[in-house]
Amino acid sequence: MDHRVSVGDDVALKIDGPLSIRHLRESEREEDLMASADRQAITGGYGSLNGSLHTFLSEVRTDLEQGVLSPRVLNDPDLHRAELDRIFTKCWVFVGHVSEIPSPGDYVLRYVGEDQFILVRDEQGEIQLLLNNCVHRASPVCRAEKGNTSHFRCPYHGWIYKNSGEWNGAPYRAKAYRKLDADRWGLRKAPHVDSYQGLIFACLDPDAVPLREYLGDMCWYLDVVFGLKEQGMRVVGEPHRWIVPSNWKSGAENFVGDGYHVQSAHRSLSDIGLVPTERSAGLHVSLNNGHGVLVIERTVPESFGATDFPPEVASTFELDRLDDNQRAFLTRHSVVGFTIFPNLSLFRAAGVTEDGRPTAVQISLRQWQPRGPEQMELWNWPMVWDSAPEEFNRASYDASVFSFGPSGVFEQDDTVVWRGGPTVGRSVFARKGMKLNFQMGMDGMSDYEDIPDWMGPGEASTTFFGERNQRRWWQRWSEALAAS
Ligand code: FES
Ligand SMILES: [Fe+2]
Structure with a gap:
């Protein structure tokens, strides 16, 4: 069990277990929040399924053994939310073909579930899948469906990212961000991208099995x-x-x-x-x-x-x-x-x-x-x-x-x-x-x-x-x- 509680800016408590509550040091707190944000963004953040969905899904499995299925599966908003959270963040999802991005800097906009990503071949020739949202105020950093670029420049305040996703600068950096930890503020990237027979897949789950095993x-x-x-x-x-x-x-x-x-x-x-x-x-x-x-x-x-x-x-x-x-x-x-x-x-x-x-x-x-x-x-x-x-x-x-x-x-x-x-x-x-x-x-x-x-x-x-x-x-x- 792992919960954080914040009150204003100053007080932060971490509940490690039912009887263990402690104050977090500032640096520990920041690390903890980052790790929590990572977990939430990558492995899903909508919490556990509610009991009625669990019951419904176990009925689905029983029904399928009889060869029947409830029509609810084809439009239920709760199931849809759960699909985004539990299928599209856990499975290897197709995002493009290698022939779409043959050269360094080539990119196309793609989706995993309903989230938009930039599929890009970086300067080293590696294929990256970058969330198309600036980590400053979330603006999309790339607005063209395809193209070639060495960097993405956010249109809102001008933060710049390399095509590998790393933070690469900002306007007035020396005045505004003298102490910014650049290593921490790159675009969020899919932890796993791989291809088989030219088909590129990505998986947002850090603990994913390798693509070949999945296929x-x-x-x-x-x-x-x-x-x-x-x-x-x-x-x-x-x-x-x-x-x-x-x-x-x-x-x-x-x-x-x-x-x-x-x-x-x-x-x-x-x-x-x-x-x-x-x-x-x-x-x-x-x-x-x-x-x-x-x-x-x-x-x-x-x-x-x-x-x-x-x-x-x-x-x-x-x-x-x-x-x-x-x-x-x-x-x-x-x-x-x-x-x-x-x-x-x-x-x-x-x-x-x-x-x-x-x-x-x-x-x-x-x-x-x-x-x-x-x-x-x-x-x-x-x-x-x-x-x-x-x-x-x-x-x-x-x-x-x-x-x-x-x-x-x-x-x-x-x-x-x-x-x-x-x-x-x-x-x-x-x-x-x-x-x-x-x-x-x-x-x-x-x-x-x-x-x-x-x-x-x-x-x-x-x-x-x-x-x-x-x-x-x-x-x-x-x-x-x-x-x-
Ligand atoms: S939202 Fe991207 S630089 Fe501010
Ligand atoms: Fe058909």
């Missing part, structure tokens, strides 16, 4: 999408961003396993031949930590080589970087989607001619950014390989925009149906006992079984007709919220 078996699937050669995958332009009147979890949950909705929500696209009428040739891979992958049988014939790309692109890949099983996977399967808990997803699909020739491969990273309990900001990064011909990349980019851009034909289908989450969560009638159904594939409900000798890590299912990935995503969500 776990998801690394195997990231390799077969992004690891076909050492470098060369890049995002095209800036991420598209738009507001959707839905809870962020609807997107994360959809991309972790919902192959079932395609025949209905996207029916008009199968009617005109853009997607197959039935997607039974797909499977789920359930991974640890709430991550999950959607896999389909390849739409491009094996004769085109062990990827979905045309020969002139495929010949630039270094497939010896993959293991035998990963290469075998590529000859038969494609990753069509995934979610990395909490809020990063992927969509990937190959466009083919009638004889199976690849015309485009669209690869988009998608992030479901929370914006209050009833809104999300959707971010979409179309990606291409540098080694592909410009014309092929243009077609791939156009396909990304056409399908999952702000006006994309798939996008509109999905974002219309996800609007139901906030409205049912708001409904007092729905709260009186309504449960959402997550039972597909449970207990003989379908032919959803494990493939006994799946070539990759994780548990792979025989069909899309199940919701194990979604149940596990929600299980992970409820455990993350309930964790102390």
Whole structure:
């Protein structure tokens, strides 16, 4: 137990335990306050969950074992606050791609939960994630969405920070701040930033496990999408961003396993031949930590080589970087989607001619950014390989925009149906006992079984007709919220 009590400026007491109260020396007090501020800002400062949320979350876990879930999860303000506090400050969260900040000084503005950060490559080439708030009076120090700079100068009183976050000066420093301890007044930075296959993640928890451990078996699937050669995958332009009147979890949950909705929500696209009428040739891979992958049988014939790309692109890949099983996977399967808990997803699909020739491969990273309990900001990064011909990349980019851009034909289908989450969560009638159904594939409900000798890590299912990935995503969500 550790509480501080202040009375005015002069008296400071620290309660170390129920019977131990002592005065703090001034220096000790300052250190103590700093440490407390660090803990509060980095590991969450909203205190413990109230009892009713704890009770609700334990009901969620019990419900999920029965394949049901309360609609309250899709709009409750207390749960939303707890998500920011306990998921977005504890998990590794995607913040950008290395191709967005290739040179020292390159920066872009990014979010972890609802907090805005500067993702920047400093003068030493290290990637930093800096809270975009001045430590003097909290003004944003960076107001451009992207750029290149060696320093950030706060517009309010002019404090200056290096692009590594260190305090670097202030106007009239000799008159105003002769004794300021510069080492203590840098921009607050994420304690952990790391990347895997070019994807940059940050974690605000000082005690985080390493990124590779957090991703776990998801690394195997990231390799077969992004690891076909050492470098060369890049995002095209800036991420598209738009507001959707839905809870962020609807997107994360959809991309972790919902192959079932395609025949209905996207029916008009199968009617005109853009997607197959039935997607039974797909499977789920359930991974640890709430991550999950959607896999389909390849739409491009094996004769085109062990990827979905045309020969002139495929010949630039270094497939010896993959293991035998990963290469075998590529000859038969494609990753069509995934979610990395909490809020990063992927969509990937190959466009083919009638004889199976690849015309485009669209690869988009998608992030479901929370914006209050009833809104999300959707971010979409179309990606291409540098080694592909410009014309092929243009077609791939156009396909990304056409399908999952702000006006994309798939996008509109999905974002219309996800609007139901906030409205049912708001409904007092729905709260009186309504449960959402997550039972597909449970207990003989379908032919959803494990493939006994799946070539990759994780548990792979025989069909899309199940919701194990979604149940596990929600299980992970409820455990993350309930964790102390
Ligand atoms: S708020 Fe930044 S210098 Fe004052
Ligand atoms: Fe969809």
